Amino acid sequence: MPGLATVRQIEAVGFRAWPATSVHYDGTWAIRMTAAHPSKRLNSINPLDPADIRDIPARVERASQRFRAYGRRPVFRQSPLAPPELDDYLASRGWERLDETVVMTADLTAMDFAGTIDQIPLRDIGRYVDASLKVHGRDASLRAGFSELLNGIRPVKGMFMIEEDGQPVSVALCVHDGAMAGLFDIGTSRESRRNGHGRAIVASALKWAMKHGAKTAWLQIETVNAPGLALYEGFGFTEIYRYAYRESPNHEG
Structure with missing residues (x-):
């Protein structure tokens, strides 16, 4: 503890x-x-x-x-x-x-980002919201509330998306706050899983955060999400509480 x-x-x-x-x-x-x-x-x-x-x-x-x-x-x-x-x-x-x-943290300075794409975050909140709802399979009625949430984030945020054939297949939100960088809204569409998209978008988000001065990454994930836990442990995340x-x-x- x-x-x-x-x-x-x-x-x-x-x-x-x-x-x-x-x-x-x-x-x-x-x-x-x-x-x-x-x-x-x-x-x-x-x-x-x-x-x-x-x-x-x-x-x-x-x-x-x-x-x-x-x-x-x-x-x-x-x-x-x-x-x-x-x-x-x-x-x-x-x-x-x-x-x-589970709340997990990882040392960004110990990560190897060789080969990780320098992805430019989206600037269009509406585009990210639409992509996130589609990837997670969430109802369109959440669009206004999620847009309001993203607009209310005061620390620097990076909104990331991977597309295939013009359609979003993976999303990630990274919020950089001082020495800390939090990962949120990580997801890959069901039909596009097991193709490395989750690992790729998380790596790009973490690399972006490190280049902006973050030293420690953190995230929250439900204990029943075994694939997600395995993904983050592969990046060096460990449980804090x-x-x-x-x-x-x-x-x-």
């Missing part, structure tokens, strides 16, 4: 790289809400201090009320910064634990 300072650094970088449209604090709980996009990372309660255990039942109810107002099921994102007492309370109330996720979500058994919190 890393020190809490390391976890806090990565969590802060992650919040900047994947910004919610509304953030409210109850003590050290960051309540992130984004009406235009359903991502749990953008719509969750994020405890940021394991010592903050004051009035847990009342605060859970207050946070749940905010989610009800948005028409969303209340969700806590439980990283190592979340108090164990809170997790015990949520479990006792029937909040389901789901989507366990994990988080999971606790979802209310109903919309009433």
Whole structure:
């Protein structure tokens, strides 16, 4: 388990790289809400201090009320910064634990980018959004919300795409924030997998980040994604910590 300072650094970088449209604090709980996009990372309660255990039942109810107002099921994102007492309370109330996720980092300066293409990132957010939705097979109704999210990213971002026969087959988003570079939205269309596109686009994104001064790369991936874990381990990524979500058994919190 890393020190809490390391976890806090990565969590802060992650919040900047994947910004919610509304953030409210109850003590050290960051309540992130984004009406235009359903991502749990953008719509969750994020405890940021394991010592903050004051009035847990009342605060859970207050946070749940905010989610009800948005028409969303209340969700806590439980990283190592979340108090164990809170997790015990949520479990006792029937909040389901789901989507366990590994946070991984890698030393960019130790990577060998010989033979990696110097791909120029896209400038057109709309083009990237359309490519991402197609590659991931997501509904077109997410277009506006994803566009809003990308426009809201304040650190430098690189949007990468690989095409075949004029059609997008792989995408990657890299957000460069100081010495850190985060990978997001990595995907290859189902019919184009096992052709090396995933490795190629990740390598190009990481090379771009290193050339812009990043020293450490990081990412988040669900534990059930065995092919993705194998891909990133091949680049030298190792686990730093994990988080999971606790979802209310109903919309009433």
